[in-house]
Amino acid sequence: MRILVTGGAGFIGSNLVFSLLSGGHQVGIIDDLSTGSMANLHPAAWFRGLDITDPGLQDAVADFRPEVVVHLAAQSSITVSQRDPERDRLVNIEGTRAVARAAAVAGARRVLSASSAAVYGTPVSLPVGEADPKVPENPYGHSKLAAEQALADELRPVGVDFASLRFANVYGPRQDPHGEGGVVAIFCGRMAAGEAPVVFGEGTQTRDFIFVGDIVLALIEAADTDVTLALPGDDGSAYNISTGDETSVEMLIQHLRSPAGYFGPVEHAPAREGDVARSVLDPTKAQEVFGWHSRVSLEAGLARTAAWFAQNR
Ligand SMILES: NC(=O)c1ccc[n+]([C@@H]2O[C@H](COP(=O)([O-])OP(=O)(O)OC[C@H]3O[C@@H](n4cnc5c(N)ncnc54)[C@H](O)[C@@H]3O)[C@@H](O)[C@H]2O)c1
Structure with missing residues (x-):
């Protein structure tokens, strides 16, 4: 093509x-x-x-x-x-x-x-x-x-x-860790540098990370x-x-600790006004119409992402 x-x-x-x-x-x-x-x-x-x-x-x-x-x-x-x-x-x-x-x-x-x-x-x-x-x-x-x-x-x-x-919320290698959009990139960037990830609110907010x-x-x-x-x-x-799986920010950090090699504290900042509390998208239509479905588990995707950030910081 x-x-x-x-x-x-x-x-x-x-x-x-x-x-x-x-x-x-x-x-x-x-x-x-x-x-x-x-x-x-x-x-x-x-x-x-x-x-x-x-x-x-x-x-x-x-x-x-x-x-x-x-x-x-x-x-x-x-x-x-x-x-x-x-x-x-x-x-x-x-x-x-x-x-x-x-x-x-x-x-x-x-x-x-x-x-x-x-x-x-x-x-x-x-x-x-x-x-x-x-x-x-x-x-x-x-x-x-x-x-x-x-x-x-x-x-x-x-x-x-x-x-x-x-x-949905996309993460992976080459995402900009300095922007405000990609929470996984921001966490990976900080954890790779030995710095605490900063969570807005309690970390109970959920997203569909793909x-x-x-x-x-x-x-x-x-x-x-x-x-x-x-x-x-x-x-x-x-x-x-999307994956159709709902993951909290708190869970995201737990999954990232081992691949990012960061076992230190997590910092909390006040919850951001207007932040959506829960989000997960149903991907069934893409599967039915053109046969696509997500294949990479959160654990595998985060491991690949953390490894890339460790090598490219
Ligand atoms: N990253 C996510 O989680 C996410 C989620 C939902 C939707 N999207 C959408 O996916 C697309 C790609 O996002 P991304 O995360 O790769 O962002 P990105 O900022 O990394 O990439 C956008 C690219 O577009 C270029 N660009 C911006 N304005 C331009 C213009 N006027 N003319 C020509 N080039 C221009 C930028 O230089 C950049 O290379 C965007 O449309 C974004 O809205 C991203």
């Missing part, structure tokens, strides 16, 4: 690109390196350093002629989204629209776009299904929900297949499938990509 990955210099994107190249695919990357890095760029991939909102996007995508576009480039910091919601609108909504348009003009057959558990806000029941209420609680979640609509508005009328993959290798497999299997992913109806093209 010829696959174009926007955001291919970032955490999830670089893991996807490395895996696609080792599978013999031809890979292009468009990334403005705003949060991604040159070190994440695979030398065998075609690369354009470009903002997805730049008017040159259409020509760049046409130059690469992708069969499938995986759209991961986004402003994904909740703090930044609260400070500057206009940036989320521009990059996440209008950027997704621009990528979808450019993909259609270039003759791509499918676009897969990264969405997020943030579109649901506080779940009304668990596990959360795709059709459950969507009440985002920050501008990032709002922009991801609007981006799903922009994708459908651009691609349904022109007959290009598409899907919005709603990722290893990046499972996200990569979901993207490859969704890119490759012969079935149509853009099913009719509201949420027809939305897929939860």
Whole structure:
């Protein structure tokens, strides 16, 4: 396959690109390196350093002629989204629209776009299904929900297949330990340096933690499938990509201690206002429609992640 990955210099994107190249695919990357890095760029991939909102996007995508576009480039910091919601609108909504348009003009057959558990806000029941209420609680979640609509508005009328993959909490090698999103990366970074992990509140809050290798497999299997992913109806093209397992932050630390080699104290900070208390997403639809399910256990994923952080700090 010829696959174009926007955001291919970032955490999830670089893991996807490395895996696609080792599978013999031809890979292009468009990334403005705003949060991604040159070190994440695979030398065998075609690369354009470009903002997805730049008017040159259409020509760049046409130059690469992708069969499938995986759209991961986004402003994904909740703090930044609260400070500057206009940036989320521009990059996440209008950027997704621009990528979808450019993909259609270039003759791509499918676009897969990264969405997020943030579109649901506080779940009304668990596990959360795709059709459950969507009440985002920050501008990032709002922009991801609007981006799903922009994708459908651009691609349904022109007959290009598409899907919005709603990722749960992703962790793994190459995640930035200095950001505020990836709690596993932050804990691994601190534990590898012999520093106490800092837990907000009691650590009883739960999330659905999914290893990046499972996200990569979901993207490859969704890119490759012969079935149509853009099913009719509201949420027809939305897929939860998650484990379906609920894990507390407290449990996460217990699982990390041994692989990270940290047996010291845990620090507690006041609970963060607006933090969702419990979250777990139901991944059944992805399994039923295109046969994907998560394969990596939390123990195995955390061991691989802690080992990477120990080697790369
Ligand atoms: N990491 C998670 O837990 C998680 C969870 C849910 C959804 N997502 C989504 O998955 C996608 C990838 O996330 P990630 O964790 O790899 O983030 P990341 O910040 O590591 O990667 C994003 C990449 O996009 C690039 N980028 C940002 N704005 C751009 C722009 N305007 N033009 C071109 N490139 C741009 C960045 O330089 C970076 O390389 C994002 O859409 C994010 O919202 C991530």
